[in-house]
Amino acid sequence: MPLALLALAIGAFGIGTTEFVMVGLLPQVAGDFGVSVPTAGFLVTGYALGVVAGAPLMSVLGTKVPRKRMLLLLMGLFTLGNLISALAPVFAVMLAGRVVASLAHGAFFGIGSVVASELVAPHKRAGAIATMFTGLTVANVVGVPLGTYVGQSAGWRVTFLIVAGLGVLGLLGVARLVPDLPRSEGVRLRHELAVFRNAQVLLAMAMTVLGFGGVFAAITYIAPMLTDVTGYADSSVTWLLVLFGLGMVAGNLVGGRFADRRLMPMLRTALAALAATLALFTVTAHSKPAAAVTVLLIGALGFATVPPLQKRVLDQAAGAPTLASAVNIGAFNLGNALAAWLGGLVIAAGHAYTSANWVGAVLTVSALGLAVVSSTLERRAKQGSYNDGDGGAAAGGRTETSKESAML
Numbered sequence: 001m002p003l004a005l006l007a008l009a010i011g012a013f014g015i016g017t018t019e020f021v022m023v024g025l026l027p028q029v030a031g032d033f034g035v036s037v038p039t040a041g042f043l044v045t046g047y048a049l050g051v052v053a054g055a056p057l058m059s060v061l062g063t064k065v066p067r068k069r070m071l072l073l074l075m076g077l078f079t080l081g082n083l084i085s086a087l088a089p090v091f092a093v094m095l096a097g098r099v100v101a102s103l104a105h106g107a108f109f110g111i112g113s114v115v116a117s118e119l120v121a122p123h124k125r126a127g128a129i130a131t132m133f134t135g136l137t138v139a140n141v142v143g144v145p146l147g148t149y150v151g152q153s154a155g156w157r158v159t160f161l162i163v164a165g166l167g168v169l170g171l172l173g174v175a176r177l178v179p180d181l182p183r184s185e186g187v188r189l190r191h192e193l194a195v196f197r198n199a200q201v202l203l204a205m206a207m208t209v210l211g212f213g214g215v216f217a218a219i220t221y222i223a224p225m226l227t228d229v230t231g232y233a234d235s236s237v238t239w240l241l242v243l244f245g246l247g248m249v250a251g252n253l254v255g256g257r258f259a260d261r262r263l264m265p266m267l268r269t270a271l272a273a274l275a276a277t278l279a280l281f282t283v284t285a286h287s288k289p290a291a292a293v294t295v296l297l298i299g300a301l302g303f304a305t306v307p308p309l310q311k312r313v314l315d316q317a318a319g320a321p322t323l324a325s326a327v328n329i330g331a332f333n334l335g336n337a338l339a340a341w342l343g344g345l346v347i348a349a350g351h352a353y354t355s356a357n358w359v360g361a362v363l364t365v366s367a368l369g370l371a372v373v374s375s376t377l378e379r380r381a382k383q384g385s386y387n388d389g390d391g392g393a394a395a396g397g398r399t400e401t402s403k404e405s406a407m408l
Contacts, residue, residue, distance in 0.1 A: 002119045005128060007173030008112045009135035011075055014166035015105050016139030017147055018082055019047060021163070022098070024148030024238075025156045032156070033091040040091075043098050048333045050099040055106025055330035059323045067115050071108065071174045078104040079167030086160035106333070109133075110326025113310050115178065123260055125314070130256025130307040137252045137303060140245030145238055195317040195324050203374040204312040205331045211271050211309065211367030213335025215302035217360035218278055219244065220340040222295070225353040230291045240295055247299025255304035259311055264378075267308040268371045274301040275364035281357040306332075339363055 022029075022043050030040035058074065065073070081101025088094035109132075116132045117125040151159040195201050218225075226232045226240060251270075258266040277297045284290035310328060317324035342363075343356035 002128075004119055004178040005116055005131045007170065007177040008071075008116055008132040009138075010166070010173050011071075011078075011108060011112070011170035012132055012135030013139045013143060014135075014163055014170050015078060015108060016136035017143030017166065018078075018101055018160070018163045019105065020140060020144045021147040021151070021159060022047065024144065025151045025159065028151060028156045029094070033094070035091055043095060045337070046095055047098045047102040047105075048337050050102030051105045051333040052330040052337075054103035055110060055326040056323060058103055058107035059110055059326035066180065067111055068174065068178050068180050070111055071115070071178065072171060074104040074108045074111070075167055075171035075174060077101070078108070079164050079171065082160050082164035082167060086157045086164060106329040107326045109136075109329040110323075113314060113325045113329075114321050117311070117314055119179075126259035126263065126307045126311040127256040129310050129314075130252050130259075133252050133256075133303075133306055133310075134249065137245060137248040140248055141242055144245070145242055148238070193323070195321075198316055199377065200316040200374060201313060201324055203370050203377075204309060204316060205328050207267075207271075207312075207367045207370045207374070208309045208328055208331040209335040209338065209367075210363045210370065211274070211305050211335070212302060212332050213339035214274060214278060214360040214362075214364035214367065215298060215339075216336040217339035217343040217363060218281060218298060218357045220336075221343055221347065221353050221356045225285055225356070226291060226295075229285045229353055230288055232288065232291075240292060243292060244295050244299040247296040247301075248303040251300035251302065251304035252306055254300070256307035259308035263308050263312060263315075264371065264375050267305060267312070268368060268375070270301055270304040270308070271364055271368040271371060274298070274305070275361050275368060277301055278357050278361040278364060282354045285354050285357070335363075 026040045026043070029043065030036060033040070058070075061070070078101050081097050081099070081104070084097030084100060085094050086097075088097055112132050113129050116128040120128045147159045147163065150162065222241075222244075223237050226237055227234055232240065255266065255270065277294060281291075281294050281298070284294045310325065313324050313328045314321045339360060343359045346355045346359055347353060
């Protein structure tokens, strides 16, 4: 494994920690600033929206800057945002710090995915992307529980100072270990934007929104589900979330390994299994052992889709992958926000907490349907290219026409 992947994973660990640790520290932050917990919740929502907006914004800048330098700028921005949060005198300043940190999130994972894929042989690219994302999954096993514990015992400001330190560590790792990778010659913003006319790129991003969103429809409300429905004590929820994180780590690595072999079959299998597991959670949530196993499976199957979805976008946007890759990271967060909102609507309508699992299952089945459509279109395009190849002297022109027909 190239050591540069380790540097990217460290950056991903810091970003994953700061994204999710806020959930465990909301009561402390709300109390210190004298605001309600729902108001403090804007620190979570603001971060997610910052990721969605920042991914394309920072990636447009990235088309004009060598990739290593851009990664350094992003880690610097991430560190600055967490320092602002740690030292914020009032709630509005902390919110601003969260937004500043979030601007680095999407572009770091987007550009990092491109860099990771260029560090290894073509048949190992999904595995390299998975290695980088391991930092994000490990953050949910180690960083988030530890950050929550430190925040509750020593103060939430200490947690954000530590996360800022992780940002410095990631910056130094990128500076020392990631090789100079200048932007490709001839890359222009219009080339990056042109890939969004490709139906396969748009389908992959839609699968990201719906498929990964299905996970968060359930996970957003997992704490009240496990306490009110399953009967776990409040203190047990943290360790159940650690179990979810362990599933994420395993699923991410397995997804990367098999996506390098057969990407679309791997993706369809993971989505089908995830949809079935989410549906079954409406039943298994009533049993402590079964619920624990299901939480592990949701984490594993949900993150088994991440490397293939990200590689699918990179493959289909070949030649101008930077913006598309970063926007797809924003699509993960858009899916999170959409699924959480839909799950909340169902619960607010008077249905049980387990009803959010049905929302997740429906979203994931929708993603599976898009995966089938994508595979079908791809087979037809390949068949069309093969048929055109039999046409003698005119084959070259017709092949180009066939390729253009795959673009919206």
